[in-house]
Amino acid sequence: MPxxxxxFKRMTRKLALDGIRFVEALPRSQTNHVIGRQxxxxxxxxxxxxxASCRGRSPEEIIAxxxxxxEEADETLYWLELxxxxxxxxxxxxxxxxxxxx
Numbered sequence: 001m002p003x004x005x006x007x008f009k010r011m012t013r014k015l016a017l018d019g020i021r022f023v024e025a026l027p028r029s030q031t032n033h034v035i036g037r038q039x040x041x042x043x044x045x046x047x048x049x050x051x052a053s054c055r056g057r058s059p060e061e062i063i064a065x066x067x068x069x070x071e072e073a074d075e076t077l078y079w080l081e082l083x084x085x086x087x088x089x090x091x092x093x094x095x096x097x098x099x100x101x102x
Contacts, residue, residue: 005054012047019043019076022097032088039079045072 003011023040026032049068056062080097083089 008050009047009054012050016044016047018097022093026083026089029088031086032083035079035083035088039076039083042072042075042079046076 019040020043023036023043026036046069049065049072053062053065053069056065080089080094084091084094
């Protein structure tokens with residue numbers, strides 16, 4: 001069943017909040033500080049840009065803003081993959097972050 005606008009807003013806000021908590025819980029290291037900042041920026045940007053797309057004035061503007069949502073979501077996955085692949089966090093901790101996503 002497809003999500004409606006309000007449900008997707010709720011889910012992207014939850015992702016942002018879970019992402020904030022995830023970054024705050026990262027072990028302290030220079031690498032985690034740098035990647036954590038990037039992750040924090042991208043994970044919070046998903047919902048912010050989705051909300052902006054909901055206010056689009058034309059189909060073209062909505063599509064352009066939704067493409068930014070997709071880019072930010074992909075970037076979020078990239079930073080999470082780097083943290084896992086570098087051994088700074090476990091695959092299980094990332095899976096727990098993404099558990100509620102279809």
